[in-house]
Amino acid sequence: MNIGFIGIGIMGRPMAKNLLKAGYALTVYDKFAQFDDLVALGAKPGTSNKDVAAKSDLIITMLPNSPNVRDAVLGKDGVIDGAKPGTIVVDMSSIAPGAAQEICAALKEKGIVMIDAPVSGGEPKAIEGTLAIMVGGDEKAFATAKPILEKMGSSVVRVGDIGAGNVTKLANQIIVALNIAAVSEAFVLATKAGVKPEAVFNAIKGGLAGSTVMNAKIPMILDGNFKPGFRIELHIKDLQNALDTGHALNVPLPLTANIMETMQALKTDGMAVNDHSAIVRYYEKLAKVEVRK
Ligand code: NAD
Numbered sequence: 353m354n355i356g357f358i359g360i361g362i363m364g365r366p367m368a369k370n371l372l373k374a375g376y377a378l379t380v381y382d383k384f385a386q387f388d389d390l391v392a393l394g395a396k397p398g399t400s401n402k403d404v405a406a407k408s409d410l411i412i413t414m415l416p417n418s419p420n421v422r423d424a425v426l427g428k429d430g431v432i433d434g435a436k437p438g439t440i441v442v443d444m445s446s447i448a449p450g451a452a453q454e455i456c457a458a459l460k461e462k463g464i465v466m467i468d469a470p471v472s473g474g475e476p477k478a479i480e481g482t483l484a485i486m487v488g489g490d491e492k493a494f495a496t497a498k499p500i501l502e503k504m505g506s507s508v509v510r511v512g513d514i515g516a517g518n519v520t521k522l523a524n525q526i527i528v529a530l531n532i533a534a535v536s537e538a539f540v541l542a543t544k545a546g547v548k549p550e551a552v553f554n555a556i557k558g559g560l561a562g563s564t565v566m567n568a569k570i571p572m573i574l575d576g577n578f579k580p581g582f583r584i585e586l587h588i589k590d591l592q593n594a595l596d597t598g599h600a601l602n603v604p605l606p607l608t609a610n611i612m613e614t615m616q617a618l619k620t621d622g623m624a625v626n627d628h629s630a631i632v633r634y635y636e637k638l639a640k641v642e643v644r645k
Pocket of ligand 1: 363401
C-alpha cells in the first residue's frame with residue numbers, strides 16, 4: 353500500500369519516520385517546512401497535497417487546525433483533486449469535530465473515505481511510536497488503517513463515527529490543561545513554603561496526585577525548559593474548539609474557560625510558542641517564586 357503523509361511538523365516528522373522504519377512506501381509533503389531528512393530515509397518527495405494524494409492509497413494529514421486541514425484537503429491543489437475513489441484519508445490533526453464531519457462529507461461525494469484519528473502523548477511518544485490514538489469513522493476504513501496506526505501508537509481505539517475521535521481529543525485536552533494548572537499551583541505553593549519541588553515530586557508522584565502529566569512536565573519545569581513540545585498557541589486552539597463545541601451543545605465549561613484565560617495571559621506575555629508546561633510561569637508570576645532545581 354502506498355501511503356501519503358502531509359504535515360511534517362513536530363509530530364508529523366517522527367510519525368512519518370516510524371512508518372518508514374516499518375517499511376511502508378511513503379510520499380511526504382509540507383507546504384512550509386522542509387522534509388529532506390525523510391527523503392534521505394527513503395520517502396518520495398511530494399510536490400503538492402494533490403500530488404501526494406494522486407500517488408497514495410491512504411493519506412495521513414497531521415496539520416495544526418481545522419482551516420489547515422480544509423486547505424490541504426479541499427483547497428487549491430488539495431487532496432480531493434488528486435485522490436482516486438476508494439482512497440482513505442486519515443486526519444490525525446486535532447481539529448473541531450464539526451469540521452471533521454464537514455470535510456468527510458465533502459470527500460464522500462467523490463467516493464473518498466475519511467476517518468479522524470487525533471493523538472495524545474506529544475513529541476516524546478511520537479518518537480517512541482507509543483501515541484494514544486482515538487479514532488472516529490467508517491469501520492472498514494478503520495480496519496484498513498489500524499495496522500498502520502499501530503506503527504505510530506501503542507493504543508489505537510475506535511470511539512465512534514466521524515468526529516468522535518476529535519470529541520475524545522477535546523476531552524483529553526481539557527484534562528491535560530487543567531492537570532498542568534493544578535500541578536503548577538500546587539508546586540508554586542510548596543516552593544514558596546520552602547519545600548524543595550524535587551522532594552515534593554518524589555514524595556507524591558506514586559500517590560493519587562501522580563499523573564502522566566506530572567511525570568512529563570515537572571522535570572521540564574525544574575530545568576526551566578519550556579521548549580515545545582506542545583505549543584501554548586496549539587493548546588489555545590484546542591480549548592477554543594472545546595468551548596465552541598460545548599456552547600453549541602449547551603454544555604458550560606467553567607474550568608476550561610478559566611484555563612483558557614490563563615493561556616491567553618501567557619500569550620500576551622510572549623509565551624505562545626513555549627511548551628504548555630509554561631502554564632507554571634503564570635502561577636510563578638502571581639506568587640513571585642520560581643519552581644526550579
Ligand atoms: P506543527 O505546527 O509543528 O506542524 C504542522 C505542520 O503542518 C507544519 O509543518 C506546517 O508547515 C504544515 N502545514 C500547515 N498547513 C499546511 C497545508 N495546508 N498543507 C501542507 N502542510 C501544511 O504542529 P504539531 O505540533 O506537529 O501538531 C500537529 C497537530 O497535532 C495539531 O493539531 C496539534 O494540536 C496536534 N498534537 C500536537 C502534539 C504536540 O505535542 N506537538 C500532541 C498531540 C497532538
